[in-house]
Amino acid sequence: MRTKPGVRALQYVAVVVYLVFLGFPLLWLISSSLKSPQEFASITPSLLPKHFDVSNYSDALNEQGLVRGLGNSLQISIYSTILVLIVALPVSYALARFRSRLRPLTNGWILVSQVFPVILIVIPLFMILRPLHLTNTIPGVVIVYMVWSLPFALWMLQGYVAAVPRELEEAASVDGAGRIRTIVSIVMPLLRPGLIATAMFTFISAWNEFFFALVLLQDPELKTLPLVLARFVGAEGQVQFGPLAAASVLATVPSLVFFAFLQRRLTSGLLSGAVKG
Amino acid sequence: MTATLTAPAPAKKKGGRPKANREAILLFLPALLPVLILSVYPLIRGIALGFTDARAGLRVETNFVGFDNFGKLLQNNLFWDSFRIGVIWTLSVTILQFVAALGLALLLNTNLKFRGVARTLALIPWAMPPVVVAIMWRLLLHPTNGPVNEVLQKLHLTDHPINFLGDFGTALPAVIVVGIWVGMPMTTITLLAGLQGIDRTLYEAAAVDGASTWSQFWNITLPQLRTVIVAITSLDMIWNFNSFGLVYVLTAGGPGGKTMLPMLFAYNEAFRYGNFGMAAAMGDVMVVIIIAFLFFYLRNRLRSEA
CATH class of the missing domain: 1.10.3720.10 (MetI-like)
Structure with missing residues (x-):
């Protein structure tokens, strides 16, 4: 069965919406773990950290x-x-x-x-x-x-x-x-x-x-x-x-x-x- | 907790000879003792505890009190509230999760590109520790530096940050969304398995008869999926009604008891206030509700199938 191009496009949009819903939370968690404290305090959070900062990991492992x-x-x-x-x-x-x-x-x-x-x-x-x-x-x-x-x-x-x-x-x-x-x-x-x-x-x-x-x-x-x-x-x-x-x-x-x-x-x-x- | 759906085919060989039976029992032995002591016995004792006034503490006398605990529960408004919240939570999560998962399963069952990647990604929430899921969503829904509030404000859907998990009105819906997120993978993958088991020729025949996609969905897909749907929604319902860790870390039942699921209520009763008997009585009520519900649900479903 052939799918119409319009329907196909809608399907891709739907898949992307699902994947954002399911995947974004984990991405956010990972990106949060790489943000510096200053960046964390910012009221305009961004998905990608401005500088990758692994100090959170060393802090966690020092706990x-x-x-x-x-x-x-x-x-x-x-x-x-x-x-x-x-x-x-x-x-x-x-x-x-x-x-x-x-x-x-x-x-x-x-x-x-x-x-x-x-x-x-x-x-x-x-x-x-x-x-x-x-x-x-x-x-x-x-x-x-x-x-x-x-x-x-x-x-x-x-x-x-x-x-x-x-x-x-x-x-x-x-x-x-x-x-x-x-x-x-x-x-x-x-x-x-x-x-x-x-x-x-x-x-x-x-x-x-x-x-x-x-x-x-x-x-x-x-x-x-x-x-x-x-x-x-x-x-x-x-x-x-x-x-x-x-x-x-x-x-x-x-x-x-x-x-x-x-x-x-x-x-x-x-x-x-x-x-x- | 998923393999309940993967019942292996029954063995064909006729056993039952005395020697085989003795061998079987021998093989069962290592499991038997721990299971009896740590699963079967506690379960029976747990049910019985609901009829006593057992309390925490080492040298406390325990008396049989009949249906006293249940009488007290009936008069306890907090219990009814928690019960109502439990039903709202269970039904919303199960139904919404089912609809969302069916949509995703249908998509994954078409010949889209990146289907394999999508399927793997879709399963991730399932493997994560519930405590981590709760922490992650607390970050996402954080009133001042969470991305959800950020996006809502950028889109001018709200002019002030919303404290999703802290406001009386939004706490339960927010927790329900997280519940859907956690449970969707399992439901999706089960439904997808069901979809892939449907005989292709049914659709081909329907297409020849000129049936629309919509009517194919109603007349072929849904009826063919019925067994799988009944199985997974029943399980989801049980798991959701009994769920604890996620909401415990997300809100601890707050604010003001707005997300106090029955399990959280019973946990507090037992381990915060030490009322073991009372908590067990709540557990008993939960079991009765689950069994009654399953009975009606399965009876109706299976009857309409016949």
Whole structure:
């Protein structure tokens, strides 16, 4: 079908409007992070900084709380990602390969965990973790994140497992390999792309997470990057926008880098899923 | 939180043999314990807490109080306000986001140039930490040196800077715009996936019959997309109703409670005032509302599909 030139032009205009709406905020944030304090105070802000000034970044990195927050966030995200992979791999294998009664139960749980407001979970969690001395600790947050990102990891991984040809496993079992052996030496290598994608996703969700961290971490030494940033915003008036913008950009970089890797896989995965549904 | 839409195809092999079952349970074990302790049990206990007078603090006695909390909630005007704000927020964000996302998805589904770039750019808001999104929009909407006010004044749409997030009248609409911005990518990409699944020949047949673009949209695109639309709007609705971090950092529920979403209200009740029981009761009310809503929405949608 041929589109009329007038319509085509309108379509381009519409796409540009969308992209400005979606992209401009991030551009502004980046440009703000590169502006000098004097330029920031100007009442006629411009999109491009007049002089590129990286001092906001060095200021942000000199802020002790921010660097500590960065370290805490890194630790928590890495540990919870590793834990999620260890736990999710066998379960997603079982979900994809066995028709057991646990499957509808698991799927039900995944659904329920989406519908219920986290406030209902966080209060009892707090009450369970406190007597175990796990509130205000990094391990406490790590296990909460693990359980919290598990539904998502399971959905992702079981799709990848289902795509591994069953014949390979049957061949291995004919050769006398047990189930665990088969999973480790046949399925796992083939699952590498799926494991990487799941790991990145888990990392991003832990890195970005705010609510559980807010409730579970009160100790300023342990606060994650989002908590540190949010506290800076709360102290408005004294806060300097430049370093805040720079810190925000730094906090976004890991998510965006992983996301860039994931993007293709993600859209194609969603495509195949939605077409089936 | 998106993969709910990517249900894998069910395994074909008939299992159910005792050995296979035992193996399955073995594989489930490492996940079972943490999930039971940190997800299933807290959830049940959370629901039950709504019927108690539990308070923060280590040695506080907790009593069963039946429906007392719910009675108090019914008489609490602040709760009703927050509830009303929650409904306005949820419906506005979900509906506007859906319309905007459908438009973008339709555009991305045509053979425009730079489609790949556009698609990648369109997904960025999704990967950003909600706290950063909130900070970014506070910069954008800043009354004195934010670009939004600058542009509005240049265009003479306003003669004084507007404190979008601080004025009673503009705070909720401003927060809704940010909500749309955050959620649009997910909705767009899902709708786009749905669009690409529609059989091309339907359009060709319609074009032969002389159907206009508009009538093709109404009679082919929308009906074909129905399942995807129902799925993504339901999820959006749930996520928006339960959303917390974004608005917490944007406005903290202010000014004067004008953006006090139910989750923020419940959070304050629990962790600022220490009323765990009361906050859990609010959570219970939210669950009932979500389930009731989903029930009616899905029932009507699925019925009209049949």
